[in-house]
Every structure is written in C-alpha cells, then in structure tokens.
Amino acid sequence: MKTMVQITIIEDNSFARTAWETTLNSEENFVVLGSFGSCEEAFESEALKKSNLILLDINLPGISGIEGAEAISSLNNKALIIMISIQDDDKSIFGSLQAGAIGYLHKSVTPEELIDSINIALRGGSPMTPQIARRVLKSFHKFKPKLAEDNLSEKETAILNLLSEGKSYKKIADEMFLSVDGVKYHIRSIYEKLHVHSRAEAVNKGQKLRILSKW
Amino acid sequence: MKTMVQITIIEDNSFARTAWETTLNSEENFVVLGSFGSCEEAFESEALKKSNLILLDINLPGISGIEGAEAISSLNNKALIIMISIQDDDKSIFGSLQAGAIGYLHKSVTPEELIDSINIALRGGSPMTPQIARRVLKSFHKFKPKLAEDNLSEKETAILNLLSEGKSYKKIADEMFLSVDGVKYHIRSIYEKLHVHSRAEAVNKGQKLRILSKW
DNA sequence: TTTTCAACTACACCAATGTGTAGTTTTATT
DNA sequence: AATAAAACTACACATTGGTGTAGTTGAAAA
Numbered sequence: 001m002k003t004m005v006q007i008t009i010i011e012d013n014s015f016a017r018t019a020w021e022t023t024l025n026s027e028e029n030f031v032v033l034g035s036f037g038s039c040e041e042a043f044e045s046e047a048l049k050k051s052n053l054i055l056l057d058i059n060l061p062g063i064s065g066i067e068g069a070e071a072i073s074s075l076n077n078k079a080l081i082i083m084i085s086i087q088d089d090d091k092s093i094f095g096s097l098q099a100g101a102i103g104y105l106h107k108s109v110t111p112e113e114l115i116d117s118i119n120i121a122l123r124g125g126s127p128m129t130p131q132i133a134r135r136v137l138k139s140f141h142k143f144k145p146k147l148a149e150d151n152l153s154e155k156e157t158a159i160l161n162l163l164s165e166g167k168s169y170k171k172i173a174d175e176m177f178l179s180v181d182g183v184k185y186h187i188r189s190i191y192e193k194l195h196v197h198s199r200a201e202a203v204n205k206g207q208k209l210r211i212l213s214k215w
Numbered sequence: 216m217k218t219m220v221q222i223t224i225i226e227d228n229s230f231a232r233t234a235w236e237t238t239l240n241s242e243e244n245f246v247v248l249g250s251f252g253s254c255e256e257a258f259e260s261e262a263l264k265k266s267n268l269i270l271l272d273i274n275l276p277g278i279s280g281i282e283g284a285e286a287i288s289s290l291n292n293k294a295l296i297i298m299i300s301i302q303d304d305d306k307s308i309f310g311s312l313q314a315g316a317i318g319y320l321h322k323s324v325t326p327e328e329l330i331d332s333i334n335i336a337l338r339g340g341s342p343m344t345p346q347i348a349r350r351v352l353k354s355f356h357k358f359k360p361k362l363a364e365d366n367l368s369e370k371e372t373a374i375l376n377l378l379s380e381g382k383s384y385k386k387i388a389d390e391m392f393l394s395v396d397g398v399k400y401h402i403r404s405i406y407e408k409l410h411v412h413s414r415a416e417a418v419n420k421g422q423k424l425r426i427l428s429k430w
Numbered sequence: 431t432t433t434t435c436a437a438c439t440a441c442a443c444c445a446a447t448g449t450g451t452a453g454t455t456t457t458a459t460t
Numbered sequence: 461a462a463t464a465a466a467a468c469t470a471c472a473c474a475t476t477g478g479t480g481t482a483g484t485t486g487a488a489a490a
Binding site: 141 | 309312313315316317318335338339340341342343344345346348349351352353355356378379380381411412413414415416417418419422425427
Binding site for chain 1: 475476477478479
C-alpha cells in the first residue's frame with residue numbers, strides 16, 4: 001500500500017463536511033482519519049496527532065478556527081493546516097497565517113480545486129486564491145505617505161534604526177559624528193513626522209510603516 | 216477596438232525578452248509597448264508611464280530590478296509589476312514585494328503560464344509559484360522558541376504591547392491594576408527573555424518575533 | 431544682496447527609565 | 461504542613477530621555 005495522506009476535517013456545517021469527506025476519500029492516496037464539527041471534539045480524538053494535513057474552518061462554534069490552528073500546530077507541528085473560510089477580512093487571513101496555517105481557501109472551492117490545493121500543500125506550496133495572495137503581498141508594500149515632507153530623510157531613517165537598537169543619544173551621536181543635541185534635533189523631527197513622543201512608539205510605528213527593516 | 220493591456224518588458228537577456236514579447240503580442244488583448252535591456256533605457260522612453268503592466272527581471276545590469284520596481288511604482292503606481300527571477304532568496308523576494316511588486320514568477324515559466332499569470336494579475340490576484348507563496352506565508356508564522364521559558368506570559372505580552380504604545384510605567388500600572396514596581400517586575404523578565412535593556416529594543420524584538428501584532 | 435530655511439549646537443529641567451537590593455504575599459509542589 | 465517558586469510591592473539612585481527655548485552656520489531662493 002502506498003503512503004497515504006491522512007487528513008482531518010474540522011467544519012461545523014455537516015453538509016460541507018461530508019461532501020469534502022467523500023471527495024477526499026474517493027482519492028486513491030487520501031484518507032480522512034476524522035471529521036469533526038468543532039475543535040473541542042477533534043481534540044478528544046487521536047486523529048489530529050496522526051494527520052499530516054488538516055482542513056480547518058474559520059467560523060466554528062466554541063474554539064475558533066484561528067485559536068484551533070494555534071493549538072493544533074503546537075500539538076502536531078508536522079501537520080499542514082489549510083484554512084477554509086467564507087471571510088476574507090484581514091483579521092481572519094493574517095490571524096490564520098500567524099497561527100501557522102500554510103494555505104487559505106474560500107469555501108466555494110470545487111472538489112477538483114480542493115484536491116489540487118492539497119497536492120500543492122503536500123509539495124511544499126501554499127494554496128490560496130490569487131485574491132488572497134494579493135492581500136498578503138500588499139501587506140509587504142512599503143508605506144508611501146502623500147506628502148514628501150512626511151517621509152523620513154536618510155539621516156532620520158538611520159537614526160531611527162539606531163533608536164530601535166536601544167542606543168543612547170550619546171552612542172548615536174558618536175556613530176553619526178554629531179553632537180548629542182544634533183541627534184536630539186533629528187529625533188524631534190522624527191517624532192513630529194511619525195506623530196509620536198517616545199522611542200518605543202517611534203520604533204513601533206517605524207516597523208508598521210516598514211521604515212525599519214523586518215528581516 | 217477592445218481595451219488593450221499595455222505591457223513593458225525589462226529583461227537583459229535578449230532571447231528571453233524577445234520570446235516574451237512575441238508570446239504576449241500574439242495574444243489578442245495584449246500589446247508590448249516597449250521592451251528594454253535595462254531600467255535606465257526604460258526610463259528614457261514613455262512606455263513605462265503608459266503601461267498598465269510591467270514584467271521586470273530582478274538581475275539587471277545597473278539599476279537592479281528591485282530598485283527599478285521602486286522607481287517605477289512611484290512613477291506610475293497604477294502599473295502592476297510582476298518580477299521574473301531565477302533567484303528565490305529572501306532578499307530578492309521580500310525586497311521585490313516591499314518595492315511594490317504584486318507577483319513573483321520564476322524565469323522558467325512557460326508562455327501559457329506567463330499569460331495566465333498576467334490575467335491573474337489583471338483580475339486583482341497575485342501570480343506566484345506555490346513555493347514562493349509558502350515562503351511568503353512562512354514569514355507570517357509566529358515565532359516559537361524551543362523552551363517554554365523563553366515565551367512571554369500573557370501578562371508580559373500585554374505589557375509589551377503597552378510599552379510599544381509609549382505608555383509610562385504609571386499608566387501601565389493603572390491599566391493593569393498593578394503598582395509601578397509591579398510593572399517594573401514584569402518588564403525585568405521581558406528584558407531578560409528578549410535579551411534587551413530598553414523599551415525600544417524590546418519593541419523592536421517583539422515585532423521581529425511577531426509577539427506584537429503588526430496590523 | 432538680503433532673506434529664508436534646514437541643519438545643526440547648546441543649555442536647562444523635570445519626568446521617565448533601568449537596575450540593584452530586599453521584603454511580602456500567593457500559588458503550586460512535595 | 462513545609463517548602464519553594466512566582467508574583468508582586470517598595471525604595472533608592474544614577475542615567476537617559478523628551479521638550480522648551482535660543483543661538484550659529486552654510487546653502488539655496490528671492
């Protein structure tokens with residue numbers, strides 16, 4: 001017997017659940033180990049631990065799909081988690097991805113698409129609709145303020161980076177060949193441009209606006 | 216005449232360039248407005264400004280594809296930029312996405328895949344290979360340290376979030392029904408766990424480890 | 431040339447921060 | 461019940477940080 005892909009389904013709508021179950025079971029190398037209407041039920045069985053792929057609905061009674069994904073990935077971090085949702089708001093999408101999901105499908109997937117998606121996941125890919133992909137990519141785009149004046153200058157960006165490393169005014173001054181008050185001068189403008197009043201806030205905003213590098 | 220999709224190609228390998236050009240021109244609703252061997256050349260022409268889609272190689276002589284993407288998206292932010300690359304390192308991928316690209320293809324794409332990808336982009340999607348998608352999604356996953364001890368407790372996480380908002384010890388103490396020294400007590404452990412010695416560093420690390428929310 | 435402005439330097443001052451040390455209460459372990 | 465660890469509270473103190481105000485300089489705009 002070939003190596004089977006062992007799948008768990010968690011979805012509260014029983015029609016959808018059984019539909020997927022039969023679709024997947026009719027594939028040669030797929031077995032549905034368990035299908036549940038809630039995370040709570042799933043956790044009582046052994047299916048989760050043995051599965052190498054989990055289809056997880058976002059909208060579940062009790063423990064939500066996102067919370068579930070988090071729990072599952074700490075229980076069995078080898079399992080690939082694919083979320084299936086009717087929502088496509090930022091919270092659902094990014095929450096899921098942060099929780100460890102590697103794919104995000106819309107509930108309207110056809111059986112063929114579902115099977116393709118699972119195969120993509122097994123091959124190391126990330127199945128998702130192009131629209132979701134765009135949402136995700138957008139979150140990487142650099143923030144472009146309307147007015148050029150709102151942009152930090154090169155010097156200011158450099159100082160913000162040093163601030164983010166926790167360096168004191170003195171150290172920054174030394175590194176940038178400025179007086180301590182010169183550093184303060186620039187920091188004043190940084191704070192003004194970012195509308196903040198402390199290093200911590202500035203660093204936070206710098207990250208969110210992708211002024212500070214993230215990788 | 217139907218509305219044409221106006222395309223610019225920037226790719227230094229002339230074989231690839233002309234191959235794509237002919238592929239795309241043979242499509243009914245695509246026109247290649249210009250194809251160039253470097254960003255410098257492209258910027259001298261009007262093609263870029265008129266295009267609504269740009270295929271951009273990453274490895275270019277002179278101005279790199281990433282720098283080019285940045286320049287192009289500030290010149291013409293309606294244009295959809297699809298990167299085409301043989302590299303798949305983090306710097307290339309995330310640099311491109313940050314620069315404003317909405318898709319990322321491997322150079323080995325077939326003509327059919329290229330056309331499909333362009334259509335996906337035009338429909339508001341983000342064409343990319345499943346493997347690239349996985350890389351991108353991975354960057355969202357929460358950091359999971361080996362030892363549970365290294366994890367911040369719920370209270371610590373809450374405090375770190377307040378720190379990131381620039382709140383003073385006093386304010387945090389009030390909000391969390393603790394004494395100022397109680398807050399300090401927790402901050403000591405936060406700093407110890409994150410190996411930092413200041414708010415700014417802690418916020419920075421918190422963001423990088425995805426302890427602080429990014430959206 | 432005069433004016434303007436950005437880029438500094440300088441000083442002052444209080445609030446906030448980081449850290450050492452120590453004591454108390456609560457919670458979990460044995 | 462005894463003990464240990466975690467979760468605080470408390471105090472002290474040097475350092476750093478944020479901000480107001482003001483003066484200098486050099487380069488660009490009028």
